[in-house]
Amino acid sequence: MAVTLAEVAVRAGVSPATVSRVLNGGYPVAGDTRTRVERAVEELGYIANASARALAAATSDLVGILVHDIADGYFGILAGSLQGALDPAGGGEPRRLAVVCNTQGAPAAETAYLTLLEGQRAGGVVLTGAAAEDPEHTAALTLRVARMAAAGTRVVLCGRPPVPVPEALPVATVVFDDRGGAFRLAEHLLTLGHRRIAYIAGPPGRSTTRERLAGHREALRRHDPALPEACDALTVHAGFERSAGYDATRELLRRGEPFTAVAAANDTAAAGVAAALREAGLRIPEDVSVTGFDDLPFSQDTAPALTTVRVPLREAGALAAQLVTGRRPLPPGGITTLPTELMVRASTAPPPPARRTP
Known part of the structure; x- marks a missing residue:
């Protein structure tokens, strides 16, 4: 049986309205309260009802790009290529606002940025670089990615392994050999x-x-x-x-x-x-x-x-931009492997x- 918002509220010791404010973002909630709600969401595996979340579906032109360190040439090339491809010259498509988020490779920073982007109802998110292979972080990341994708945010994992989310969700993975x-x-x-x-x-x-x-x-x-x-x-x-x-x-x-x-x-x-x-x-x-x-x-x-x-970083950035904007459909199984030379x-x-x- 699906977990309800009320059950999350009981676990966190807050009202259902507070849980809703944390999940929807854009509302002031005390830091410790927000932390309790987010922990309850992750522990219970709560994913908001799709029809309810459709009212607040991601429609923003904002695309978040998570990198370990933009000063590192690897991430600079990848993010630069991705950002450039988000503005197709003469394509007749709306421009996208790319926001680069430096995580320094810290799992906590990664999930914190995803929470902020979810609160902003980002239209797309691209997570780049090596994934931290920690079971607790992987579980939390999977839940957040699934929740954002269910709300309409396109998510692309670039240069890291896929996460186990339902195939119907708009989540793509670009991996290097x-x-x-x-x-x-x-x-x-x-x-x-x-x-x-x-x-x-x-x-x-x-x-x-x-x-x-x-x-x-x-x-x-x-x-x-x-x-x-x-x-x-x-x-x-x-x-x-x-x-x-x-x-x-x-x-x-x-x-x-x-x-x-x-x-x-x-x-x-x-x-x-x-x-x-x-x-x-x-x-x-x-x-x-x-x-x-x-x-x-x-x-x-x-x-x-x-x-x-x-490693084809520029090609990967361009491909990630196409996937995160929906200009290219998800590949079979959601995974694209790019060769190395x-x-x-x-x-x-x-x-x-x-x-x-x-």
């Missing part, structure tokens, strides 16, 4: 002759980290079933920032475990990797090969140019003869 890209990148290093491959993984508990690490390890395993375990000591979890790549590489050097290549979770961290190696007197690629991931614009201008995996450049080469292993 991160696993396949990481597999091809590791395969490239193995073909060059590298066996001692260090890996600077992203932060644990993130979908992108899991997918890229899984692809990397699968390539090692296929080449030699013993390689993943042999390289475990050369794997370090760190952030996606340049400083994280730098610190992780210094940690690897302190450990004293020999390696001939470093694969970083993204291009920004790879820049930190290269700085730490040069500081230690190591040449790239003569002594150590370095790879990144994403193919951000600067990766072609580094010295040497960075071998990486191209290995970009071989000058930062990788065979390992030096003295450091090669069979």
Whole structure:
């Protein structure tokens, strides 16, 4: 049996009118009261009656774009492409107001922004970047997405896994083949002759980290079933920032475990990797090969140019704009997978003869 608004009110210890004000947004409600109502909604799995919510259906031209950090090139390109595609030149369609929300990758900030956008009856929401793989957050996110979609808001998940909502709701997912890209990148290093491959993984508990690490390890395993375990000591979890790549590489050097290549979770961290190696007197690629991931614009201008995996960020932004405005229908199953591409450049080469292993 469906949960009623009255049951939510009882659980939260407030009146039904207060619950309605919190759900509809735009009304002043004390912070602690709002928190109790939102917690009751999530615990009970309340989704407002579709016919009742139709009276307040999302009709706004507002589109919220949630990013981890707009200063990061990955999110800047994605958000810029998306925002540009929301204003189709000469298309005869109304313009959309895009609002970029910086979450810094914090799950609490993500749900808080979704609450604000729901209160503004946003016509669309695009959530970008790696998802936090925390069951409690996933459940709360799924409920909020389902509730917004049931009210008429189009929701697009871009660069993250889908959430389990009913197929009839306007929720689309655009995913990148991160696993396949990481597999091809590791395969490239193995073909060059590298066996001692260090890996600077992203932060644990993130979908992108899991997918890229899984692809990397699968390539090692296929080449030699013993390689993943042999390289475990050369794997370090760190952030996606340049400083994280730098610190992780210094940690690897302190450990004293020999390696001939470093694969970083993204291009920004790879820049930190290269700085730490040069500081230690190591040449790239003569002594150590370095790879990144994403193919951000600067990766072609580094010295040497960075071998990486191209993630189609601009294409994804344009596609997300089409989906969130309804200019493109939802694909079968609601999921579109965009391919990634290995970009071989000058930062990788065979390992030096003295450091090669069979």
